Amino acid sequence: MARLRPRALTASLDPQARATGSQGALHHLTSQAFGTGLLLALGLGLIVDALWQTVRAVTAADRAGSGLSGALERLGWLGSGLMHLSLGVAAWQLVRDVPQGPPASRTKAWTAVVMALPLGRGLVALAALTILAVAGVMVVRAGRAAxxxxxxxxxxxxxxxxxxTVLGRVGLATRATVYAIIAIFLLFAAVQADPQVARGVTGxxxxxxxxRDGALILAALGIGFVANGALEVIRARYRQIVP
Structure with a gap:
């Protein structure tokens, strides 16, 4: 997801631009040269990464640690996997010209579905608190350079x-900020019993x-996501998993 977030930086610099989120960035690729090929490659890569995130979350293939922090780490990986899977599917749907609804509408629709369940508001609140806790773990990791x-x-x-180290700290802090804001919107939706309050990344x-100063904040977030994307390139080169 972080690889597709520089659109936040573009939106902050251009008064006429809109903050479109990851799926908006994917849609933007369709109008570019070699856009179809890029979408196919991104879609495949995101789906494969979603599988890897799931493996990390449910097995001991990665060092998640123990206790509450380890559990939250695994939940973060699982959440990333779900987001990357949805983005990968969206990329393939764009290539095939399959109509898609606005991401913001889907977030609100899913929140409404959960709220309609028994104890639905509690489930939404629990999800919000879990996301907030994951954001907290990211902040701790950023502070410790873990x-x-x-x-x-x-x-x-x-x-x-x-x-x-700098890229990692900035990237973690940026992701934690966005996660925390999403969690706050979800928590407000649960408290007010109004799924329309919920927001995804785009919202x-x-x-x-x-x-106020929203453009500056978006610029900072855009830089942070670029930093996180740069870290992913470094990880692809220097990350080693020893069985």
Missing amino acids: LDPWLDLTQMSPRLRILT TLRAIRLE
């Missing part, structure tokens, strides 16, 4: 090691844009 136990920093030059970016 980026990735499998990331081999010893193979990096001193400058790259420092850059990796969150648009809500931020409407606030």
Whole structure:
């Protein structure tokens, strides 16, 4: 998801631009040269990554740790996997010209479905608190520079090691900020019994844009997501998993 978020930076710099979120960024690719090929590659990559995130969450393939922090780490991976799966499917649907509803409408629709269940408001509130807790773990990891136990920093030059640490801290803090805002919207939706209050990533970016100094905040978030994307490139090169 972080790889597709620089649109937040674009929206902050262009007064006429709209914060569109990840699916908006995918849709933007359809009008670009080689856009279909890029969408196919992104869709496949996102679906494969969703499978990997699921494996990380339900097995001991990665070092999640123990206790509450480990459980929240696994929930974060599972949430990332679900988001990447939805984005991967969306990319393939765009290639096949399958009509899609607005992401914001889908978020509100799913919130309404959950609220209609017995104890539905409680379930939505629990989801909000869980997301908020995951954001808290990210903040702690950013503060401790606990980026990735499998990331081999010893193979990096001193400058790259420092850059990796900075990128990781900024990326984690940025993701934690967006997660926390989404959680707050969900919590308000549960308290007010109004699914229309819920916001996904796209709705969150648009809500931020409407606030005072919203453009500056979006610019900061855009830079943070670019930093997180750069870290993913470094992880692809230096991350080692030893059975």
